[in-house]
Amino acid sequence: MNLNELTSRSRAGDVDELRLVSMEGDIYVLEARIGQRYHPIQDRVGHILTIRSVEHARQLLSGLPTLPFHLVHAVVHDEMCGMESTEADQGMPIPLH
DSSP, X not given: OBHHHHHXXXXXXXXXXXXXXXXXXXXXXXXXXXXXEEEEOBOTTSSBOEEOOHHHHXXXXXXXXXXXXXXXXXXXXXXXXXXXXXXXXXXXXXXXX
């Protein structure tokens, strides 16, 4: 899903929430949840869109209606060790606008 598709689907009411996933190296990945599935947002060429900061995400999403927006910190060490996910995986709510 790219930004144009995200915009049209969120205006249609299809998008349940947005997640900004913090990865290693100060990289953020934006995901949209539709139903039970998370869709990473891609650029025009089909690569995962790299977000620089929370403020950068807000700028990109300024045309969207207000949606639940969560900041999620990916913990690769727990995933590598096979630890179960927790409520913290749901992320911390932050304002979209």
